[in-house]
Amino acid sequence: MAPFLSQYIWTWLAYTIAGVVHVALIINLVAVGALIFIWLERKISGRIQDRLGPTRVGGKFGWLQTLADGIKLLTKEDLTPAGADHFLFKIAPYVSFCASIAAFIAIPFAGGYYPWIAQHLNVGVFFVLAVLGLEVFGVILAGYSSASKWSLFGAMREAAQVVSYEVPLGMCVVVPVLIAGSLDLVVIGDSQAGWFTNWLIFHDPFTFIIFWVYCTCATASVNRAPFDLAEAESELVAGFHTEYSGLRWSFFFMAEYGSMFSVSILASILFLGGWHGPIPVTEFLGLSPENGPVLGYLGQLIGAVNVIGKGVIAVCVMMWIRWTLPRLRIDQVMATCLKYCTPIAAAMFLGATIWQLQLPGKAFFGLKDVSPAVYAIGDGGSAAKPADTEKIADDQDRIARSTLAAPKLAQKGL
Amino acid sequence: MMDAIYWPSFFFFLFSGLACAFGIAVLLSSNIVRMAFYLVLSLGATAGLMFLAGAEFVGAMQLLIYVGGTLVLLIFGVMLTSQERFVVMKTWAGDWVKAFLAGGALLFILAYAAFSIPEWRGIERAEAEALVAQPSVTPIAMGLLGARTDDPSRSGYLLPFEIVSVHLLVVLIGAAYLARAKRSRSSIEKI
Numbered sequence: 001m002a003p004f005l006s007q008y009i010w011t012w013l014a015y016t017i018a019g020v021v022h023v024a025l026i027i028n029l030v031a032v033g034a035l036i037f038i039w040l041e042r043k044i045s046g047r048i049q050d051r052l053g054p055t056r057v058g059g060k061f062g063w064l065q066t067l068a069d070g071i072k073l074l075t076k077e078d079l080t081p082a083g084a085d086h087f088l089f090k091i092a093p094y095v096s097f098c099a100s101i102a103a104f105i106a107i108p109f110a111g112g113y114y115p116w117i118a119q120h121l122n123v124g125v126f127f128v129l130a131v132l133g134l135e136v137f138g139v140i141l142a143g144y145s146s147a148s149k150w151s152l153f154g155a156m157r158e159a160a161q162v163v164s165y166e167v168p169l170g171m172c173v174v175v176p177v178l179i180a181g182s183l184d185l186v187v188i189g190d191s192q193a194g195w196f197t198n199w200l201i202f203h204d205p206f207t208f209i210i211f212w213v214y215c216t217c218a219t220a221s222v223n224r225a226p227f228d229l230a231e232a233e234s235e236l237v238a239g240f241h242t243e244y245s246g247l248r249w250s251f252f253f254m255a256e257y258g259s260m261f262s263v264s265i266l267a268s269i270l271f272l273g274g275w276h277g278p279i280p281v282t283e284f285l286g287l288s289p290e291n292g293p294v295l296g297y298l299g300q301l302i303g304a305v306n307v308i309g310k311g312v313i314a315v316c317v318m319m320w321i322r323w324t325l326p327r328l329r330i331d332q333v334m335a336t337c338l339k340y341c342t343p344i345a346a347a348m349f350l351g352a353t354i355w356q357l358q359l360p361g362k363a364f365f366g367l368k369d370v371s372p373a374v375y376a377i378g379d380g381g382s383a384a385k386p387a388d389t390e391k392i393a394d395d396q397d398r399i400a401r402s403t404l405a406a407p408k409l410a411q412k413g414l
Numbered sequence: 415m416m417d418a419i420y421w422p423s424f425f426f427f428l429f430s431g432l433a434c435a436f437g438i439a440v441l442l443s444s445n446i447v448r449m450a451f452y453l454v455l456s457l458g459a460t461a462g463l464m465f466l467a468g469a470e471f472v473g474a475m476q477l478l479i480y481v482g483g484t485l486v487l488l489i490f491g492v493m494l495t496s497q498e499r500f501v502v503m504k505t506w507a508g509d510w511v512k513a514f515l516a517g518g519a520l521l522f523i524l525a526y527a528a529f530s531i532p533e534w535r536g537i538e539r540a541e542a543e544a545l546v547a548q549p550s551v552t553p554i555a556m557g558l559l560g561a562r563t564d565d566p567s568r569s570g571y572l573l574p575f576e577i578v579s580v581h582l583l584v585v586l587i588g589a590a591y592l593a594r595a596k597r598s599r600s601s602i603e604k605i
Contacts, residue, residue, distance in 0.1 A: 121474075127474045129478070163486060166482075
């Protein structure tokens, strides 16, 4: 956007406008998303518990309930406990919220040559994971500075849990990176173009299993039930946000829903085809930038709807799980991480590596050939080799391949 | 007038200023959790410098390892070992002098080394604007796997990478060995 604008106005103004637009879009997505998700959570939990949920505010489905709650929260008194560390207590919700929003900077909503992304990083996956890990910092600050034993217990639980679950989560994320051959989220998404059979979840049996491991670890790393020990209301009152009130409390909730949404979108880009729908409708209709800007824009819009739709479905599944399963004990949480998720993720990682070495350029459990154009996206442009020709022979071969790959990658702006 | 400002330099001074300011805040603060908080902000500003230089991989690494590492240090090193609620650290005047001597010497050596390399001197603005950041991830990964993309005739960094990995594994096993519960059979029976 900035290079386009700078043709018409001063460069510094173009970059400022582009930055403001991106930030405004992201904040709106997270804030409005939180509004809708909180309403959705209440409706879904109501239905699961054989209730109706909110019905009155804003007409038939009570869909203005969250807005009314928001106004109520605005009018509440902003309390700080007498024994608290005031500065850290006040700043902790913002730390969580910033980390949750910052992850969206590197998340693409549509791909291709003109991806819809605030900042195109060539280490997108890595950046998102790194920033999501920072959200826990706000929680720890909140728990520590509240000067309350419930808060401190909640923060310690959360810290132990998040630090443990980063390990299997990282291992799960490495597998799509390995198959697509890039850390760039745009490249990973575009390597799954075409029918749903090209999605990485169906790439081989190992990716199919590791997707479910990813779901477990992602749920745990954003502290959703059944892993919500940090705010276990039956034991810890409300955990780390016991002492918070009003808008500061709601910042924690926006951060929670924001990071739920970002791990869901990450799952959809890594495993579920990202902006490519199950049926390549945009391809049939010719909605690509080559056929003019309007059709290209429409194609990107459908892509963004795909990403956000998949993200919302994943968030709904998380809610469904929350209201179905009972909360785990802390030892069960740790056992799930260390005894199940980590070894399964490690084994699946090895399996996926061997599969990719034996059957490169295949999709849908090795039954289908990926078209060379699509395969070349992820392979760094080193051309699709048939499965039965030479494997990676020696270093010389690899150097030859990589020197070929480097300028092409540079052309694509990676 | 706004076009006269060279924005990369502006952002360099912004991020480096933030990093230095929060670094000084770490020194002047006496509450250990606040120190950790300022340290995280300082390291985050350093990550911003990396992103500004186009070294996105190193920037993300900075966020993941240093910022995340400070977090773990804070939790397991400080909060689990402190006896009081809000730990306050007092620094004696003699300690300030010693710290200034050690820190100043290190700063002098680093600054001297940095300014003595001719390639690191500032370049003309036209020259700087012509520079385009090269992709960094693929060369780093290939280098660690033993193939240098920039200079194929030289060997990569597979051996150092493996040595570091094995070293890390040894440290992990050692930490688990040291941290395990050392209960004798009799003490369990007493419980």
